[in-house]
Amino acid sequence: MSGRVLSDATLGEIARLRDAYPQAQSALLPALHAAQDQVGYLSPEAIADVAQALGLAETEVTSVASYYSMFFLTPVGRHKIRVCTNLSCYLNGAEEVLRRLCERLGVSPGETTADGRVLLEAVECLGACEEAPVVLADATRHARVTAAGADDLLRELR
Numbered sequence: 080m081s082g083r084v085l086s087d088a089t090l091g092e093i094a095r096l097r098d099a100y101p102q103a104q105s106a107l108l109p110a111l112h113a114a115q116d117q118v119g120y121l122s123p124e125a126i127a128d129v130a131q132a133l134g135l136a137e138t139e140v141t142s143v144a145s146y147y148s149m150f151f152l153t154p155v156g157r158h159k160i161r162v163c164t165n166l167s168c169y170l171n172g173a174e175e176v177l178r179r180l181c182e183r184l185g186v187s188p189g190e191t192t193a194d195g196r197v198l199l200e201a202v203e204c205l206g207a208c209e210e211a212p213v214v215l216a217d218a219t220r221h222a223r224v225t226a227a228g229a230d231d232l233l234r235e236l237r
């Protein structure tokens with residue numbers, strides 16, 4: 080049995096989520112978000128803690144976590160930059176923004192910087208097409224981003 084990694088605060092949040100739904104499965108996605116927010120990714124220990132807190136099988140929790148691209152089962156950058164490359168954003172310069180971020184960070188989309196600080200991803204529509212091109216830096220959404228704006232965004236992360 081591996082050691083517990085989730086904090087009392089995270090486990091408390093998961094307990095509140097569990098109580099908010101008639102079925103434990105319904106609390107699974109928000110519980111996984113809470114675990115990932117704390118640990119940075121869903122380690123086997125974090126998965127085990129979530130499973131135990133919700134009374135679910137670890138295999139079920141692992142299969143849900145591995146289904147969704149928003150969850151990471153291996154360590155990734157502490158900061159996550161997501162560039163939408165869907166149609167509206169593509170037509171408004173997302174490729175140039177993504178290229179600039181790749182250059183500045185020294186990574187390709189889907190990779191984490193060598194120092195482990197930043198994960199860069201190209202993603203599907205972020206639901207804010209009227210603000211294209213859109214970049215999500217951690218929880219902050221940036222609208223109408225230009226290549227120069229991408230530089231500013233990176234400075235803000237430091």
Ligand code: FES
Binds near residue numbers: 203
């Ligand atoms: S296409 Fe980029 S936010 Fe919708």
